[in-house]
Amino acid sequence: MVNITEKIKEIETEMARTQKNKATEYHLGLLKGKLARLRAQLLEPAPGAGGGGGQGFDVSKSGDARIALVGFPSVGKSTFLSKITKTKSEIAAYSFTTLTAIPGVLEYGGAEIQILDLPGIIEGAAEGKGRGRQVISAAKTSDMILMVLDATKKAEQRRLLEAELEAVGIRLNREPPNIYLKPKKAGGMKITFQSPPKNIDEKMVFNILRDYKILNCDVLVRDENATVDDFIDTIMAPHRKYIKCLYAYNKVDAISLQHLRELAREPHTVVMSCELDLGIQDVVERCWQTLQLMRIYTKRQGVDPDFSEALIVRTGSTIEDVCDQIHRTLKETFKYAMVWGASAKHVPQRVGLGHVVADEDVVSIISSYRA
Known part of the structure; x- marks a missing residue:
């Protein structure tokens, strides 16, 4: 090594x-x-070679998506996790409070999103400093990275983190x-x-x-x-892993209004203050948009749809993906589907497996199965 x-x-x-x-x-x-x-x-x-994930890093992926919180020590990742989930990650006013990967669950829009609070990355993480390799390996398993930054620090902080992730094959907000x-x-x-x-x-x-x-x-x-x-x-x-990234600047209560406006205008960026509970809900909403998740409601023939429980699918999903979410064998007896909502040209519309659904569509699957 x-x-x-x-x-x-x-x-x-x-x-x-x-x-x-x-x-x-x-x-x-x-x-x-x-x-x-x-x-x-x-x-x-x-x-x-003994280079495994390390104690506390082998967290099973669960829920509809995973977000990794990445950032330098003491930028507010643990505080943010405790604000949006029921998980209490250890918080203190000194560096390296979090030493393992702390998972939490964010319930939003009918989805369960796993939030992984990773230990603070330091410069040189790509070369293995400060358990950096384990942190980055865990980040690679995520569907999205939320890079938490200190708004009171220099812009160099973000550049260093991007360079560390780039060095180990994580490509932020890019296509292959x-x-x-x-x-x-x-x-x-x-x-x-x-x-x-x-x-x-x-x-x-x-x-x-x-x-x-x-x-x-x-x-x-x-x-x-x-x-x-x-x-x-x-x-x-x-x-290589191509991952969507949202940059969240914390501690904006301690900067000037002009600096705040400049940060807020940057691409893929949100601002917040965990200490004053400012902008946290905006960050959650932007995470939902960045993950590109959609809610699909199912309906049985002759029965009203159940809007209390949604199937969570990715933007661009088809009726075939919806069938897979319900049960992997459903396609074998699939005849057609009826769709109500934004993706339907007329309501309801009879469609096949290739039909692309939209957020909050109601779908009824008609099957040839007979009990």
């Missing part, structure tokens, strides 16, 4: 010293590829690169660009693939703005 960390430092030093120009682009690309491999090894050590890569058993490399690329070329792609010992494959780069980092992310896809 120490050797890997030393190698990472050596490569980072070499990259910092190398001036970027056309002559060094290929060398920098190879260094980035090596760096990505070493960081993946550091985060996910080989079986038997529009690059197709399929390894083959033989036939060499076939590299195709859908449009003339602006940041990489065939030689760069070839060198990186060869460095990863991928000698037979098909590559199709669909995005003309794709970078070396995007291509490395495509190769390292099993070690």
